[in-house]
Amino acid sequence: MKAWVRGIGKAIGLLIAATTDFALAEGSATQGRLLATGGGSQIEGTAGGGIVPLAVLSGYGDVGQQGATAFVSRVQVDDYRLDVFGAAWSWNNRVEVSVARQELYLNTLATALGVPDDTIAQNIFGAKVRLYGDLIYSAWPQLSAGVQYKVNEDFYIPAAAGARDDRDWDAYLAATKLFLGGALGHNVWLNGVARATRANQGGLVGFGGDNNSDREIVYEGSIGVFLNRHWAAGIEYRQKPDNLSFAPEGDWRDVFVAWFPNKQWSLIGAWVDLGDIATLEDQRGWYVSVQGSF
Amino acid sequence: MRRFLLAAAIICCSGCASLQSQDQLYRDLGGQRGVENIVDGLLDNIAADDRIFDQFKEADIDRLRSKLIEQICAISGGPCTYSGDSMEKSHDGKHITEAHFNALVEDLILAMEKERVPVAAQNRLLAELAPMRPQIINR
Numbered sequence: 001m002k003a004w005v006r007g008i009g010k011a012i013g014l015l016i017a018a019t020t021d022f023a024l025a026e027g028s029a030t031q032g033r034l035l036a037t038g039g040g041s042q043i044e045g046t047a048g049g050g051i052v053p054l055a056v057l058s059g060y061g062d063v064g065q066q067g068a069t070a071f072v073s074r075v076q077v078d079d080y081r082l083d084v085f086g087a088a089w090s091w092n093n094r095v096e097v098s099v100a101r102q103e104l105y106l107n108t109l110a111t112a113l114g115v116p117d118d119t120i121a122q123n124i125f126g127a128k129v130r131l132y133g134d135l136i137y138s139a140w141p142q143l144s145a146g147v148q149y150k151v152n153e154d155f156y157i158p159a160a161a162g163a164r165d166d167r168d169w170d171a172y173l174a175a176t177k178l179f180l181g182g183a184l185g186h187n188v189w190l191n192g193v194a195r196a197t198r199a200n201q202g203g204l205v206g207f208g209g210d211n212n213s214d215r216e217i218v219y220e221g222s223i224g225v226f227l228n229r230h231w232a233a234g235i236e237y238r239q240k241p242d243n244l245s246f247a248p249e250g251d252w253r254d255v256f257v258a259w260f261p262n263k264q265w266s267l268i269g270a271w272v273d274l275g276d277i278a279t280l281e282d283q284r285g286w287y288v289s290v291q292g293s294f
Numbered sequence: 295m296r297r298f299l300l301a302a303a304i305i306c307c308s309g310c311a312s313l314q315s316q317d318q319l320y321r322d323l324g325g326q327r328g329v330e331n332i333v334d335g336l337l338d339n340i341a342a343d344d345r346i347f348d349q350f351k352e353a354d355i356d357r358l359r360s361k362l363i364e365q366i367c368a369i370s371g372g373p374c375t376y377s378g379d380s381m382e383k384s385h386d387g388k389h390i391t392e393a394h395f396n397a398l399v400e401d402l403i404l405a406m407e408k409e410r411v412p413v414a415a416q417n418r419l420l421a422e423l424a425p426m427r428p429q430i431i432n433r
Binding site: 229 | 412418
């Protein structure tokens, strides 16, 4: 409970700092980018779908403007629950900084292992830079590069599982392109990500392991279609390292629906398949995320 | 996954304009009457849009209206020829930003929604207009 409050406080503090220091003169309704082009907030806090980043930056600020977002998300699968909250701020449609706090509840595993810890928390500090292009208007996809510095606060179980480090960074390249009228007249987007990472289950089970402790390149992707400008649906896939002999780690995937009623709010719901997690097999369930944009 | 991508590719191709008659988009926009209503709606929206209203303060609105109608008619395959200035010439020195451009796109979308233009036709018109962006912004 305390951790929740601390995390929320941190996220809100960052958001208030961002909005007051830079005196946002314009609300998101009057900002320059088109509805839904800021995406949602993926579970590591950057603009994305649910589990995969997009090349777009959070919020609706275009060149010469800024944007900020705050979000809460929950993943509920058979034996685990993950709560995430965080915030992001982007400037000039060029740079995004983000912070997210993840709290994993693992009652089943804690009982099975006979350990008192039944939560693992992780803080993620992210930065993303748009290198080239525009999601909609450029001939080639919008290209962005990002880093995520992850600090795992509860390393007892990850260490017992064979993880080497409690903190590490991911770096990724994301390319995203929206095709106007691309599928039977509907707008379609394609998104590909290459990520260099040592993270086990995104870092919740630490970094590196006895099977492999080197950074490796994994691939992630998403594809989606807008039914109209408020509703979209799609799929995501996220490849993962497999560093721990203690338990094989599988890839993540989901099918999602996103609703963008206006530039202030978005809601994403998904069916997720996270594979085997720390010996508990076939972790499937749902994901929901609410984002506010400022 | 592979099967899904293949299906997606087939759907994408079926959206190609070449498979449809040349004035399909013009007809989907509602023909001449539809295009006129869309442009009138667009101009109404611009007049109420603080983000870009200033850009149009000195414009000859009657001329702007007739050239926009002509342009959308022509670009959508209708029986018109655009007789106005080039996009470069008509936007030179106006310092139109990315945000201004999108504001106009939003005003156009709202005008098309009001006119009950189907989503697919809206997107096709936007796809025709999108390549003009470099001739319009930051000049």
